[in-house]
Amino acid sequence: MAEEKGLRRAAEIYADRFRAARELKEKGHKIAGYFCCYVPVELLSAAGFVPMRILGDMGEPVTVADTYLPTMMCPFFRSCLDLGLKGRYDFLDAFVGVHACDGAERVSAVWRSYLQYPCVFYLDTPHTAHDHALVFFQKQLGYLQAVLEEHTGRKISGAAVKEQISLYNRQRRLVRELYKLRQVDPPPVSGTEVLQVAVALLQLPVQEGNRLVEDVIAEVKARRPGPAPKKSRLLVSGCLIDNIAITGLIEECGLRVVMDDTAIGSRTFGHDVEPTPDPLKGLADRYLAKIVCPRTFRETGKSRAEDLEQRYAYLKSFIQDWKVDGVYLNLIRNCDIHGYEIPELKHYLEGLGVPVLAVEQDYSTAGLAPLRTRFQAFAETMEID
Amino acid sequence: MEEKKKKRSSAKTLQTAREAGYFGKKMLARTRSAVEAGQPVGWAMVEWWLGATIAKAMGVEMVFPENYGAFCAASRTAEANLDYSESDGFPSTLCGYARNCLGYTRRLKENGFVIPADATGGGMPKPDFLLACGAACDARYKWFQALGRYLDVPVWLLEFPQTGSREYFLPGNKEENIRFMVGELRSFVSFLESLLGRKMDWDALAERLDILFKTHALAHAVDRLRLAVPSPAMSTDFWALMIPHLYLPDDPETLAFYGRVYDEVKYKVDHNIGAVPNERYRMMFAELPPWHTLGFFDEVAERHGVAFAFESWNYHVPPPLPAGEKEGIGDPLELIARYSYHKFHHGADAGVKYGVDPIIFTAPYLEYVQDYRIDGLMCHPLVSCRPATYTLMHLRNVLLEKFKVPSVVVEGDIVDMRVFNEEEAHAKMDAFIETMDYHRELRRKEGLNW
């Protein structure tokens, strides 16, 4: 049977990412698991690993991790550790933890205290993009590189890192091209489909991923959608979404997800790495300074208005370019990084005349049912507008 | 009602602990007088002596909203502030200290920045800047960033690298960490100089640091006196005594006070006077206490002869900087950076030895449990402070596995007293006593020496 291509292939990988990983192992690949969008995949890839973003599973109740983590923490990271302790990530050859948020930091520590891999590193990540922080982060990347080299027994050349940078830059550009296709109305590809592509890319060797997005773009461009009912266009912002149960629910409620500002989406695929003589510098700049996530503190400037502009102006362009009618602020319970943002972000977006729905959810498909009425009500408000 | 309230705050076993509340009030009063005198004022997160010492050397009075949160909780006046922050859209799952502060500040703003007459402890005046910190938890910068909603003053975030236990020992890594911190402190000095329009007073800073190190040497010596059996002091004493060394360590009055603390504890050790008559069990507490119900510990002591012999890693001063790290350092900023970094990483050896991360909140307990001959750990998972809660389950697993020390989990909160069920907590403690007996036997069989 011929292998699926494009969106079907993405959906297939999304549906069973562990199978995709096992297939890679069978082909002789080594896999490096990592947390969050702050670990430069280029380095893992240059060391000969397939980088694999560790995700949770909203559909699976947390059981084993209950003995290791309290209930009042980020349920996404509880789920990740739960899967880890249940052996789902046993195929990993390396593990890179990161100080992206409290959840990522502490679970990185707990994870490595119980689960052993041949190669392990913890990437300390500054909270600012001050000049000193960029230099420090570049040094930390140097340590990551050294630990990878020690494990594989071979040097990673600057040229090898640059080659990976250009491959991943290509991937990021392709994903942005796919995102752009959603600027028209109605968009030819749904939020659910795009999420499946994004999740698939986080599991695949870069070149295979690039081929996948190329196929997806060709497929989406070839679509000739007929007249479709007018639906409000939604920007999803906040905590990560790794499960189509959420995008599916939103889209069933009469809304279209046309753009996102989340960690499995524009935060991962926005911005290229600039070519720099020392590639680690370009990586440090891209990952620490260019990714805009509220986990990185931006200088407050001279006034509250300036502060808000520095933190949120990029959302204004998203809203204009993707013709956004409303914003869904997705908050996973117990997330401080996004939780503290809610009132100011709402204030800013409403100031732009865009209605906002903020919902705190438990990262559990079982808990989604009550959200249906909230999305429906939100869709109705926008229709009236 | 008054009866009940008295019972719930702790009686404390040390005279000096009973006097320590003075320092919190002094800190608040000093900031208010500074504002009246036209002097600058800052609000700071606990930043383990990194930035507030520098700001004070430049003539800024500092106050700590986390401490104010504990103050409001202990006097049971936090609830209205919590509700007020939630009604402005902040999730109820955020840190209790933060919600207390957000609610308070919202009221302050609505009152034209005149402190409301009923503010607890006389209240905190409007600051000229906010000093956030990257160590220990996200709330400690996100909360101050969120205060922009009411205050419109600049926020400075002090960076604080946190390394993994193996990474700590990578060649050159520690020095890189310190270089980073020093660079950041230099930028902080420039930030203050341009905000205040005055130059850094390096002599004043050196003087303050000298007092800080002396105060902390005494505070650490007191910690070591507490190794004694029977325990000369209780956790409830420590939670009062830590206020001056955490917030005002560079104040001559604190130094003199710690001299008295040391003398009092030493006297008790020399005369074999235990904090708890007939001490039968030595327990440890992690991590932040229920400020609103500290009397609970007195009752546990009375009922079972339990001495809470040690506690709360994050509130303790670190062991003194190794001589080699302190000598010959001429730059006070480097000295500060080394010391604060040391506070956060002194558990690195234990972390590597036992293969356990993180260094903060976990590894230091692997030493405490042996040094203080601990029979049991009381874990206090908090509804609203996740960072101090994240690793508690992990810690109890590790202590049980490596040292046969059991633990009891009593859920509660630092601020929100509604979630602390005192009766249930007592029932759990009653049942836990036998578990400690059983594990004592196990330890003996395994050749562990306590």
Ligand code: SF4
């Ligand atoms: S939801 Fe929040 S706490 Fe959880 S991983 Fe994301 S940023 Fe971290």
Ligand code: SF4
């Ligand atoms: S969350 Fe915990 S550690 Fe963080 S500021 Fe609040 S009380 Fe302090």
